[in-house]
Amino acid sequence: MARPIPAWLAPTSLEEALELRARYGEEATVVAGGTFVGILINQGLLQPTALLTLRQIAALTYLRVEDATASGKPLLRIGAMTTHRALERSPLVQRGWPVLASTFALVASPRVRNQATVGGVLADADYASDPPALLHALGASVVARSPHGQRLISVEELIIGHYETSLRPDELLTEIQVPGGIEGAIYRKFRSRSSEDRPCVAVAAVRREGRLRVTVGAVAERPQYFPEICALARGQASIEAELAREIGERYAAAIDPISDARGSSHYRRRVIAVEVRRALEELNRIIAARGGSQSHA
Amino acid sequence: MAAMEIHFTLNGQPVAVQAEPDEMLLEVLRRELGLRSVRETCGLGICGACTALLNGQPISTCILLAPLAEGCEITTVEGLGGHHPVQRAFEEVQAFQCGYCTPGMILTIKALLEEEPEPDEETIRRALGGNLCRCGCYLKIVQAAQRAAALLAEERRPQPGPGAAPVS
Amino acid sequence: MPEPGGNAHYTEPDPRVTGTIRYAQDVELPEMLYACVVRSPYAHARVLRVDTSALPVDVVALTPDDVRSLGLYGCQMKDQQVLAVERALYIGDPVAAVAAASPRAAREAAELIEVDYEELPAVFDAVEAMQPGAPLLHPDLAISENDAAYFGMRPEPQRNVCHHFRIRHGDIEQGFAEAEIIVEETYRTPSAQHVPMEPHACLARWTADGRLEVWTGTQTPFNLRMDLAGIFGLPQEGIRIIAPPMGGAFGSKTFVRYEAIVAGLARKAGRPVKLVLRRDEEWLTLNRHPATIHVKLGAKRDGTLVAKQVTCWANTGAYADCGPGVAQKMGFASPGPYRIPHVWVDSYCVYTNLPSNGAFRGYGATQAVWASERTMDLLAERLGLDPLELRLKNVLVDGDRYCTGEIMHDVHFADCLKAVAGQIGWQRGRRGKGLAVLLKGMQTPSRASIVVEANEDGSYTVHCATAEMGQGAWRAIRMLAAEQLGVPVERVHFPVPDTDIVPYDTRTTSSRSTYMMGRALVEAVRQLKENGELGYGECVNEGGLDPDTGQGIASTHWHQGAAAAEVHVDEETGKLEVVHLHTAIYAGRIVNPPAAQLQNEGSMIMGLGSALFEEITFADGQITNANLSDYNIPAADDLPRITYDLIERPGAEIHGLGETALPPVPAAIGNALFSLGIHVRDLPLTPERVLEASERRSVHSAASV
Structure with a gap:
């Protein structure tokens, strides 16, 4: 009767994470910041068999600007595990994409923003979160990685329904790209x-x-x-x-x-x-x- | 029955606790470590009664999967000792009624004042927006934050030399 | 910084600041089990079978068969069994419970219990529930013997009424015949949740000699003991209630909540059992009465009030709880603090298939003041009078008789109104501004008693049953004792109330404790000074109303206050912004200024929530917002400019301040909206309602052009 204790999968590299993601597929719930997963578990709406955390993958936390893109406009690259607070407080973002900084600062409370990630909020596709609508309007895209390679998906094509994305069961959202020239x-x-x-x-x-x-x-x-x-x-x-x-x-x-x-x-x-x-x-x-x-x- | 061991620093002391991977840090802090200043109200990360500092930043322990605390520094109000300037400010202003939300308020203000030592009232209210107090002590809590900022500023001032009167 | 409350001696940090305070939810006993409640998914259903066969052997279950022979209970009507034995009467009605080794194991076990039901027709609206043919919730009804059933109830079970309170004052027909202007309107106020930060929590154990011990967050230890004695067939002394401080209560932690279920489980398990509610279960436990109130008010052209007829339907849900008392107080608050020669009030407490509604900060006054004070502004508009002038012309003054027949003393309604009008800048222009005044009774009759004991180390201990839920009563009583004993407050101890030790007290409700205990203390300290060891004092306030005429003494002591609001409306979205909120409350004599301020600020802020967004929503009896994401409560960033006057008078009595400011706040905001031509009848004042009402106004003005 007792519910099975879920496996805790904590890879330290993206390659390892992709391998686990491919192996477990829908069986593993991906944990980025973990706020949404935490709420679902508390509400009894989720009983995971495995939890795959990306927290230990340092390479997924970054904020970089590429100045010389093909379009001649700068491009903001956000590692998927970057927290809302890091984005909101980044001088780079505040200078180049102030609307992004000020909108992320409107999400929930400082506590949630310390925990929730930019990749997580897009992968959750929660209809009432603030960032998806803004990132959609900014023409942002996400990088989805799988063991077979990677693809670039616009936010418009990523969020396809109520808490539903076009990510495949073997893919992980690793980066968000926000174009400049606004x-x-x-x-x-x-x-x-x-x-x-x-x-x-x-x-x-x-x-x-x-x-x-x-x-x-x-x-x-x-x-x-x-x-x-x-x-x-x-x-x-x-x-x-x-x-x-x-x-x-x-x-x-x-x-x-x-x-x-x-x-x-x-x-x-x-x-x-x-x-x-x-x-x-x-x-x-x-x-x-x-x-x-x-x-x- | 526990599935894994989690290691983190709690109020300056290394600890190792047993937890299941889908348990929240709040349950573990209360059950395994006997902490009572972290409290459940909403279970949704909305109210702030379960606030702890994770590497110095406030988080909701009620929606933080316990294993995510691995290797982190966790601070609860028990770790402030009772005479921290923010605690003293709360006491001076009497910024509490039932006291249930108070630890979360104190920790949130502590983190705020480390980032912004001289916040204006609006900044304080915004920072406290996600900490609910059903007794409705907000006016005095904002005053306590202002008072705490002043106490911390006093502490930052150069220490008086030997023989000088202590700052009270 | 001034030292708060005259406490000149800083010692140990307050346990609320260090996090070391221990609430009811923190109490633990060795070997204890954790409980979880199994609840009905139907609003009204016959319980056919409860099957526990799938439970693991180490789980203890409490089922209807275990409680069938136990006594009925209810603080005012005996209408409740420990579990829903024959019929479940609301979605969430407990039908079984389990106790297991951990909270998680208990939750999982609860899901393994299978219950078969036969669904029955249900009714959710109080007015509909009184119509012929409505499903009957309690065809047979008995009035409780509990002390809380003191005021002469008039149940009519064949139309779901558990109490019908009346005021018959003057000749209402003659009154309306004399009236030159009559205004009439129907108002609705919704159910609301107390949302104490700490959920309900209790722990029970049976001793080897058959006594029941209960640790529970309760405002009513003695009423709880009376009902538990009746349920378990024990003498009252066979039960011990220990009441640790609560993380907020606001009326929710009153009478029997889950103590009987937990005690039943503990007896069956032979071990202590503890229950801490999940947050969503709070909405299934006790809420505020939704009310429908019809007001008909008649006046002379010069604004003199001559007649008022009010009908209140207080929806008490599946079990009466203290609903009859709420309906009574709603009834006698609804005429408002005015001289009106002819008054006719019918206030019905009505059963429906909703969760029980009971005490909630304001206790019926919030609903009554909304209807009464909104109507005053309708009348002012019809008469072309300043709403302040209309009120001042009619408001009760010292020596006036209220519609209950009692003579009013120490009356300050006009002072309160003038104070709020001044602070809101009434004279500079009334657009966007509104005000409201309140009178609210205190528990009458009631009794408080206290023991003060001298300790060998020169300190003193106060034994009394007053509950601490954040209102600061323990500290206030310690301060009063210290003042009378002539010692610093640190030398007066206040142990957690334990019914084995403390003397009888009616309960910690209706903002009465500091006032009543303060008076009892005087005698206790006098005795102690005489004998050097021990003093006992009590305070009794006597009175009561005839339930059929509403004549008598409604309250020996009246809470009085007024609120004023200034609002701004976004006309395109209907979003209402309260710019400034001011209250003036008659405080008599204040014992502990910071606590008094906090109580008043908290009351205003809770009133703001009730005004702007607090509302429990239902779909066929199912609550659709039982969480803090879908049910909002006010946050720090929601507050307007908040100011207030606590009006003191030298030599005055202590006045409770816990719930005076809440009830007039929604009405003041509603009246501020009305000053812009936006007439909203129902709370809360959501942008959607405001937009709709503002469009009705546009239609009216377009039609009149």
Whole structure:
């Protein structure tokens, strides 16, 4: 009757980890920071047969900027085991990708951010976490490694459903890549209850190389992005008030929001229109002030 | 019945404890090490009653798998001795009622003040955002953080020479 | 820094600061087992069979067959058995329990118990539960012999009513006939969770000579002892209750919670058994009464109140607990602190298939004040009067008679209202501002007693049953004793209350302890000074109301306060920001200033949670937010500017401060919204509700253009 005691797998190299991941497949629950796994176990929602921790692999914790990429723009490379706090407090990130630093600083509490990792939050694909929507809007990608090689997956293609990713059972998410060349970026977290609550509606809006990307989080199974609506802003030097309003309303019409403790579907739709518009108004101000970016709680 | 042995430093002392790999550090600290200042309330990492410092940074022991503490330095309020400036500040201000959340508050403020010795009120409130106090002592807890910052600043000042009056 | 509470002597650090305080959940005994409760997944179901055959041999199970012959209990109605023997009455109703070697083993064992049920129709709304044809929860009902059942209950089991409290004052028909303006509205307030940081925890063991010993976080050791005696057929002296400090309670740790189950397991196991609840189980244990309140208020054109009729439906859930008392206090708080010649109140305590609702900081007043004070602003608007002026015109003053017939003394409602209006800048403009006033009774009748003993080393020991849950009562009583004995507070000890040692006390509720024990102490210290060894003192407050007319003495001592709020609304999202919250509370004489401040601040902050987001949500009787992610409580970063006045008066009595500030806070915020034309009837004031109400206003104003 007693539940089996799970195996604790603690590889010290990526190669060893990939070998264990390939061997155990879905049998092993990957532990990055472990916050989500801890919650699932406490709630009785997960009874792992094996726990595969990446904590001992020092090579998965880093923050690097590559200045000379093929596109001529810098690229931020984040080791998957980098904690939220490390990202938020990194001068490198604060300087080059300030929206990333300020958005990660909005996640949960300092305790959770000390433990939770950038790779973990993407691999969990939790619909109400802050980072996925922002990373989606920033056009970030992840490196997925397996014993057979590696592939680059955009965040858009990584998160395919409710807590569901396109990672294969023999793959590990090892790196997050965030492109530079951002002209303006904003993240707005609308909470309907306590300041400590997760978002009711989250909006990330980014303009890079003249193109607008608006991603709405916390309202559906996965981040919501509509390239055809964002294309309305193509070729515009600035996003005028009327266009901001129209994009907001179109997003609200295009999304079929969930209902939960943070708001009904009907209410969320109302707020999406407002918050997308406000994000674009702010983005416009940021671009006008020349290339700043920030996040707004 | 225990599946593995975990080694870490607890309040400056090396310890080895038995735990199952899917147990949380909170259970292990309470059961194996008899610590009572780490307490479960939410089980979700939301409330901060189970706060400990891991390598100097606050974490939620209720959602930290115990084996992840391997090789780390864990500090609980028992390790502060009772007269740490943050503890003294809490006592002076009387920033507690039932006291259940107090150890987590003290550790969170200790870590904050090491990073930011002179935080403004908003910074303190943000840092404490994830530490819930149902008695609602927040106003006095913020005052205690400010008082602790002042006490720590006094400690950092150059020590008076022999014969000078001690700083109280 | 000023020394807090006049404590001029710094000694050992406080155990709350060092983490060395030991709560009920920390009590351990050798050989103890850990319990886990098996709960009904149905809101209403016949329990057909409980099968424990799959349990390992070392697990002890408590099943309906073990408790069938034990006594019924309930602090006010005898409506509960140790387990749901015949029918389970809510989702979460305990039907069995296990004890095993570790908490984990107990949880796993609980899952191995199989229970067969036959599902029955259920009802969740109090108004519906009173309709003909609604499922009946307790067709037969007996009133409890517990001291907590003191006020003359009027059960009507054939319509799920366990108590119907009435006020009949003046001639209500004549009153409304005299009224020139009548306003009428129906309000709803939701269920809420106390969320004590420490969950319910208790430990029981049976001694070789057949005594039952229970360590438990409880505010009511003597009421608990009475009910346990009835359950197990023991004399009260055969039971010993030890009440360690609690990590918060707020009303949740009252009367019998899990002590009887744990005692039953311990008797069967022949070993001590301990239970510490999982967090989600707190929502299945005791919550705040959801209420529906209808108010009809009549006045003269000049604002003079002439008639008020109130109907309260207090949803008490599956078992009455102290719901009848809550309905009574909701009933006599609902007229508000006003002179009204004609008052008619019906307050029903109604069974439904929800978890039990009971004492919750505010004890019925939060619901009553929401309805009453929102209606005052509706009336002010209809009359075109300043809401402050309307209140000041009608508020009770010294020597007035309340609608219960009693004459009011030491009355400070007008002072409180003027103070909050001044602090919120009422005179500079009322837009976005609101205020509310409260009167709340204290447990009447009740009795407190205390023993003070001189020790050989020159120190003293105070023996009393007052529970410590963070409110600082132990320290306040030590300080009062020290003051009267003329010694430093460190020389007065306060051991953990043990019913084998401490004298009788009604209970630690309704913000009465410092007041009552403070008075009992005077006599105890006087006696001690006479004989040099031991003194005993007691304080009795006498009174009570006729349950059929609501006439008599509701309270020998009234908690009085007012709140004012300034809000800002994001009109596009409905998000409400409270900018400033101020309360003014009549405090009489303050014993321990930091503790008094903390109690008031905490009360305001809990009121803010009730106003803005605290609400237990249900789907067909199933709670859908039984965790701290889906149920938010206020955090440090949620607070507006918070200020307050604790109004003292030289020579005044001590006033309890634990729950005075909470009830007017939601009403003040609701009235601040109303000053912007946004009329929300139901709590909490979620952005969604505010947006909806603000659109109703737009429709109205568009229609009137």
